[in-house]
Amino acid sequence: MRKTPTVSDIAQAAQVSTSTVSRVLTGSSPVHPEKRAAVLAAIDRLNFRPNLAARSLVRGRSMTVGVMTQSLLSQFYGELAMGIEEALSGSGYHPLFASGNWHVDEERTAVSTLLERKVDGLIVLAGQLPEDELRDLAAKLPLVVVGRRIVGLPGQCMHVDDFASSYQAVRHLIDLNHRQIVHVTGDLAHADAVERLRGYTKALSDAGLAYDERLVVEGNFIEQGGLLALETLLVRGVSFTAIFAANDQLAYGLRLGLYRHGLRVPEDVSLVGFDDLLNSAYTTPPLTTVRQAMHTQGQQAARAILRMLAGEPPDLKPLKAELVLRESTRVLRQ
Amino acid sequence: MRKTPTVSDIAQAAQVSTSTVSRVLTGSSPVHPEKRAAVLAAIDRLNFRPNLAARSLVRGRSMTVGVMTQSLLSQFYGELAMGIEEALSGSGYHPLFASGNWHVDEERTAVSTLLERKVDGLIVLAGQLPEDELRDLAAKLPLVVVGRRIVGLPGQCMHVDDFASSYQAVRHLIDLNHRQIVHVTGDLAHADAVERLRGYTKALSDAGLAYDERLVVEGNFIEQGGLLALETLLVRGVSFTAIFAANDQLAYGLRLGLYRHGLRVPEDVSLVGFDDLLNSAYTTPPLTTVRQAMHTQGQQAARAILRMLAGEPPDLKPLKAELVLRESTRVLRQ
DNA sequence: CTGAAAGCGCTTACAG
DNA sequence: CTGAAAGCGCTTACAG
Numbered sequence: 001m002r003k004t005p006t007v008s009d010i011a012q013a014a015q016v017s018t019s020t021v022s023r024v025l026t027g028s029s030p031v032h033p034e035k036r037a038a039v040l041a042a043i044d045r046l047n048f049r050p051n052l053a054a055r056s057l058v059r060g061r062s063m064t065v066g067v068m069t070q071s072l073l074s075q076f077y078g079e080l081a082m083g084i085e086e087a088l089s090g091s092g093y094h095p096l097f098a099s100g101n102w103h104v105d106e107e108r109t110a111v112s113t114l115l116e117r118k119v120d121g122l123i124v125l126a127g128q129l130p131e132d133e134l135r136d137l138a139a140k141l142p143l144v145v146v147g148r149r150i151v152g153l154p155g156q157c158m159h160v161d162d163f164a165s166s167y168q169a170v171r172h173l174i175d176l177n178h179r180q181i182v183h184v185t186g187d188l189a190h191a192d193a194v195e196r197l198r199g200y201t202k203a204l205s206d207a208g209l210a211y212d213e214r215l216v217v218e219g220n221f222i223e224q225g226g227l228l229a230l231e232t233l234l235v236r237g238v239s240f241t242a243i244f245a246a247n248d249q250l251a252y253g254l255r256l257g258l259y260r261h262g263l264r265v266p267e268d269v270s271l272v273g274f275d276d277l278l279n280s281a282y283t284t285p286p287l288t289t290v291r292q293a294m295h296t297q298g299q300q301a302a303r304a305i306l307r308m309l310a311g312e313p314p315d316l317k318p319l320k321a322e323l324v325l326r327e328s329t330r331v332l333r334q
Numbered sequence: 335m336r337k338t339p340t341v342s343d344i345a346q347a348a349q350v351s352t353s354t355v356s357r358v359l360t361g362s363s364p365v366h367p368e369k370r371a372a373v374l375a376a377i378d379r380l381n382f383r384p385n386l387a388a389r390s391l392v393r394g395r396s397m398t399v400g401v402m403t404q405s406l407l408s409q410f411y412g413e414l415a416m417g418i419e420e421a422l423s424g425s426g427y428h429p430l431f432a433s434g435n436w437h438v439d440e441e442r443t444a445v446s447t448l449l450e451r452k453v454d455g456l457i458v459l460a461g462q463l464p465e466d467e468l469r470d471l472a473a474k475l476p477l478v479v480v481g482r483r484i485v486g487l488p489g490q491c492m493h494v495d496d497f498a499s500s501y502q503a504v505r506h507l508i509d510l511n512h513r514q515i516v517h518v519t520g521d522l523a524h525a526d527a528v529e530r531l532r533g534y535t536k537a538l539s540d541a542g543l544a545y546d547e548r549l550v551v552e553g554n555f556i557e558q559g560g561l562l563a564l565e566t567l568l569v570r571g572v573s574f575t576a577i578f579a580a581n582d583q584l585a586y587g588l589r590l591g592l593y594r595h596g597l598r599v600p601e602d603v604s605l606v607g608f609d610d611l612l613n614s615a616y617t618t619p620p621l622t623t624v625r626q627a628m629h630t631q632g633q634q635a636a637r638a639i640l641r642m643l644a645g646e647p648p649d650l651k652p653l654k655a656e657l658v659l660r661e662s663t664r665v666l667r668q
Numbered sequence: 669c670t671g672a673a674a675g676c677g678c679t680t681a682c683a684g
Numbered sequence: 685c686t687g688a689a690a691g692c693g694c695t696t697a698c699a700g
Contacts, residue, residue, distance in 0.1 A: 006677055017687045022679055032685060049450050053390035054677035058692045062387065073416040073612070073629070075409055082407040085433060094447065096430060099419060113428065116383050223616045252616040259618045278407070282557045282586040284593045284618045295407070340693055351671045356695055366669060388693035392676045 005046040013042035025050060056118065065121040065305050066114030067097045068107060075277050076247075076294055080125060080146065083298020091306055093120070104128050111137070121305040128189070142308035144301045144316065148191065155314045158301050162192045165290045165321040166199030169272050170244050172288075172323060174207045177332040178242035178270060181209075184219040184229040184254060186246035193221070196246045196274065214238045219250045226253020234261065241332050242270040248277045248289055255283060270329035285327035292321055339380040347376035359384060390452065399455040399639050400448030401431045402441060409611050410581075410628055414459060414480065417632020425640055427454070438462050445471070455639040462523070476642035478635045478650065482525065489648045492635050496526045499624045499655040500533030503606050504578050506622075506657055508541045511666040512576040512604060515543075518563040518588060520555040520580035527555070530580045530608065548572045553584045560587020568595065575666050576604040582611045582623055589617060604663035619661035626655055 007025075011018040016035050023031050024039045031039070042048070056062045067084055069077045084095050098114050100107030107127045114122060122137060126147035134150050137143050146158045173181050183200040186193030197216070204211055217232050219225035226245060230253070233240065245251035251273035258269055265271050265285060273280060273289035280287040297319060304314040341359075345352045350369050357365050358373045365373070376382070390396045401418055403411045418429050432448050434441030441461045448456060456471060460481035468484050471477050480492045507515050517534040520527030531550070538545055551566050553559035560579060564587070567574065579585035585607035592603055599605050599619060607614060607623035614621040631653060638648040 007679090008677080018678080019680085019687060019689095020685090023686085026679075028680080030685060035686085049446075051391070051677050052451055053387050053396065054692090055679075056387035056692095057385070057391055057677080057694085058679045060692075071416065072406070072419060073409075073412050075407075075412065078407050078409065078412045082405065082433075085406060085431070094430070094432070094451065096428070097419070098428070099416075117386055117428065252613065255618055256616050256620070279586065279613055282590050284589055286590070341695090342693080352694080353671060353673095353696085354669090357670085360695075362696080364669065369670085385693050388676090389695075390676095391678085391693080392695045394676075 004051075005048045006051070007048075009046060010039060010042045010048050013046060014038040060118070061120045062118040063093050064096045064117065064119045065093050065123060065302070065309075066111075066117070066119030067095050067123045067125065068100055068110045068114060068127070069097055069125045070100050070102055070127060072097065072099060075279065076275060076292075077125060079278070079294035080298040080301075083295040083300075084123060084302040085298075087299040087302035087306070093306065093309070095123075095302075100127050102127065108133075121309055123301050123305060126190075126192075142305050142314070144304050144308075144314060146297055146301050155316050156304070158297050158304070158316050158319065160290075160292055160297075160319055160321040162195035163199045163202070165323070166196040166244070166246075166274065167203045168199075168323050169274065169290055170200050170203035171207075172325075173242045173244060173270060173272060173329065174203065174209070176242070176270065176329060179209060179332075180212075180215065180238070180240040180242070182215045182217070182233060182238075182240045182243040184217050184226060184243060184245045184250050186219060186221045186250070188218060190221075193246055200244060212238070215240060219246060219253075221247050221249060223249050223253035223256070226250040226255075227257045228253075230254050230257030230261070240269070242272070242329070244272045244274075246274055248273040248275040248280050248287065251287055251289070252279075252283065255287075266328050266330040270332070272329060276324055281326070283328075288326045288328045289324055290321050291324045293319060338385075339382045340385070341382075343380060344373060344376045344382050347380060348372040394452070395454050396452040397427050398430045398451065398453045399427050399457060399636070399643075400445075400451070400453030401429050401457045401459070402434055402444045402448060402461070403431055403459045404434050404436055404461060406431065406433060409613065410609060410626075411459060413612070413628035414632040414635075417629040417634075418457060418636040419632075421633040421636035422640070427640065427643070429636075434461050436461065442467075455643055457635050457639060460524075460526075476639050476648070478638050478642075478648060480631055480635050483652075489650050490638065490642075492631050492638070492650050492653065494624075494626055494631075494653055494655040496529035497533045497536070499657070500530040500578070500580075500608065501537045502533075502657050503608065503624050504534050504537035505541075506659075507576045507578060507604060507606060507663065508537065508543070510576075510604065510663060513543060513666075514546075514549065514572070514574040514576070516549045516551070516567060516572075516574045516577040518551050518553045518560060518577060518579045518584050520553060520584070522552060524555075527580055534578060546572070549574060553580060553587075555581050555583060557583050557587035557590070560584035560589075561591045562587075564588050564591030564595070574603070576606070576663065578606045578608075580608055582607040582609040582614050582621065585621055585623070586613075586617065589621075600662050600664040604666075606663060610658055614658075615660070617662075622660045622662045623658055624655050625658045627653060 007018045007021045010021045098110035100110045121142035124145045149157045217229045276289045276291040304316045341352045341355045344355045432444035434444045455476035458479045483491045551563045553563050610623045610625040638650045
């Protein structure tokens with residue numbers, strides 16, 4: 001097996017110096033057309049590919065953008081990852097993922113792993129790293145935060161207006177004549193969960209409806225939480241005609257709980273989620289939910305990093321979430 | 335901001351040569367306890383982290399294992415990716431993903447991107463790269479293939495027995511008295527789809543049931559295909575009491591199609607999937623399906639790579655798929 | 669057990 | 685526009 005060719009081999013084959021080879025490789029300064037052609041030909045003939053480790057060492061750049069994700073397993077993050085990968089493809093940059101699994105310490109470990117590998121930019125997907133740490137990071141390298149708004153980092157945060165979106169979702173239920181609307185919250189240690197709860201509360205009060213704490217149950221953003229939440233509601237014995245879940249996964253769990261208890265959706269209970277996961281168009285019935293467009297957010301985030309890497313401003317604008325009307329809600333007959 | 339420290343800084347601080355620093359870093363050869371301690375102290379004090387690019391350049395290893403996945407978006411691959419990441423964590427190796435998106439040419443691009451980044455090992459998730467290419471790759475670096483069995487690479491392939499598993503799934507339906515059993519296949523360009531079809535056929539014939547081609551419709555492993563397949567069946571006008579879908583995504587689509595046409599699961603039609611995606615425990619009703627344990631497969635694959643990297647045999651054994659009985663099937667009343 | 673030296677494969681001033 | 689030289693930050697024979 002032949003050794004993989006290096007710049008020296010190309011230089012020799014093309015009868016030029018390694019400097020010149022490097023110049024045509026990087027385009028850093030002009031090269032005489034003939035020599036350039038000779039170099040290109042040699043590169044092609046020997047099937048040369050520059051050694052990224054060497055390049056990385058001298059340039060101090062790795063052509064890699066780190067992505068601190070929470071879990072590759074979650075569909076939510078899968079979509080984001082996909083968008084990032086797509087937007088990066090063809091740019092010469094490659095994503096490097098590390099998962100925080102919703103634990104601050106793991107998030108820190110993930111970030112240092114990424115930093116150690118000398119990523120040129122960093123995309124942080126939500127999580128709970130203190131804002132200070134995030135601002136410090138932003139001072140060191142191009143940074144984009146998805147799913148959180150960090151004070152002092154305008155244009156570098158990509159997120160949806162949780163308050164307004166959830167307001168809209170609940171408003172939809174109210175417009176359908178529902179008055180006893182349950183809210184299953186996310187993990188209230190997370191700002192998005194708090195904001196969504198706030199949207200629920202405000203929509204209620206704007207409609208002149210009293211806030212009833214028995215209608216609110218804390219979940220944790222996963223299916224199991226939805227299942228549990230339903231049991232809690234049933235035990236409480238409150239009556240309700242609609243449920244607004246803080247995310248789709250909770251909605252899936254709630255859906256199953258309702259099924260187990262013989263409650264039909266939407267005939268007996270209307271159900272609204274948040275996120276619009278890929279699966280939500282295929283649940284029975286298809287779920288009405290707030291579309292977060294994670295795939296698009298991933299693309300936007302990656303493009304912003306690319307801009308920063310090119311010395312341009314990130315220029316990120318918050319995405320508008322939209323309510324996707326499907327078949328899990330219906331008008332309540334008085 | 336201070337420059338990040340290098341081995342020279344450590345050497346200077348610890349009053350030793352860079353060689354010695356390197357020795358304690360790599361453990362390649364013994365170092366006098368006192369010097370060792372001094373080096374360790376300096377490393378700790380200056381918060382030194384070796385530059386991976388430099389190390390990679392001299393060693394020719396990147397401490398990275400490439401993963402050619404198909405799509406980060408698919409839950410199926412998300413589980414696999416998660417398993418790989420978990421098993422690699424703490425080993426010093428980090429996964430680097432590149433997606434093939436089910437196109438041979440993109441798969442090739444993904445693999446060369448990974449090779450260019452000098453991955454030390456490679457995990458290939460299914461796809462359609464010719465076996466020859468895979469064998470060539472295996473000759474160059476530690477390789478593990480998930481979801482396919484490649485002739486000549488024993489112990490390096492991790493897959494489930496599609497034939498036996500699907501036989502078992504269909505057998506289950508037959509045991510429930512079903513006689514008119516539909517099979518919605520995957521994309522028959524893929525070996526697993528063919529094997530699953532074969533399992534279906536064999537289970538039928540072993541039970542003395544005639545193969546009826548009107549009961550078989552070709553899908554493509556995604557929800558939309560399941561939805562379409564149901565329409566096809568209805569147009570054909572064949573009667574059936576059970577459906578075996580070649581994967582869960584097809585089953586989700588079929589489930590929605592049935593719902594739209596007012597057919598209940600399992601009262602009117604029994605439904606069985608394949609894969610056991612995370613969501614399948616939360617569909618309405620929860621789906622009976624063949625468990626592929628992708629997360630475990632990912633872990634196993636990564637551990638095998640680690641073994642090969644350590645000079646040991648990969649020693650991979652096929653995983654047994656098991657039929658998970660949930661609530662989407664029921665015994666047919668005669 | 670240890671240090672000086674060479675080298676991994678590139679790129680980038682520097683001097684023409 | 686071009687080449688010789690230095691250097692990125694490590695590790696690994698080599699010689700003690």
